[in-house]
Amino acid sequence: MAVNEADSRLAAALAAEHAAIFGYGVAGARLDGAALDAARAAEAVHRVRRDALLTRLVSAGATAPPAEPAYALPFPVTDAGSALRLAVHLEERTAAVWRHALGGTDGDQRKLALDALVDCAVRATRWRIVAGVSPATVPLP
């Protein structure tokens, strides 16, 4: 496995994690109660993964993309309903990037990518349930 290929896919995952953290800040502002708690918990998980990726990429001497000041939202987030849809979207997007990382990594790095993919997929499912999206699962997250 080419080291550069693994690094570039992990860098893409880092960029996606940055965006997810930003997105949860937006979504959280429109949520309350249990949904807000879930958004905060999800954001914390993405921060942990971001930090682990940063450490890994920097220690490998690879380029670690910084967070952008702001990210374009896929649709206006104006209420709890759109905030929940954004949360689903964030997890789906992050899952897709981690899935892509699987094919460019092996060993510990692939394990990292698979754990992240599974976590994002399960969170997307939980958000779909909260948002009332049915079915709550997709065949190939």
Next chain:
Amino acid sequence: MRISAEQQTYRRRAVIVTLAGVGAAVASGTAGCGLLDRKPTPPPGPDPLEPLRAQAAALARQYDATIAAIPALATRLTPLRDAHLTHVVELGKLIATAAPSVPAAGASASAAPGTPASALAALRTAELAGQADATAACLSAPAARAGLVGSIAACRATHAAVLA
């Protein structure tokens, strides 16, 4: 210098033998290139993903049996059953050999779903076992297969989540 007819014959034979040797070397060299340039021949024995495909088919059958026994669960369980059938199809594209026509073992585990709660618990147990197997398969798969197999592992994890 005179060369006798006998000597000329000997020399021709030597040339022919030499060319034959070159021909053999070229032939074997071509065969070597063919191995590198063409699609590698499939390894002997079943494809490493075959157990995962059989497991996906068995999971689909377990859902079918549960839905047949407890029709009230059909709406909830049908999308999950369909996901496993999608996995069978997608894995088949990678395996590139015909799916076994004889149903694989494992369907008997779904013979007695019992109550809705116990049926859902049995499905969840099967999904978690399937997730573990797909995880192991993903981690040992060649790069070109890791994405699909990892996605199947993630899908099974989401099924376990909605069955909890």
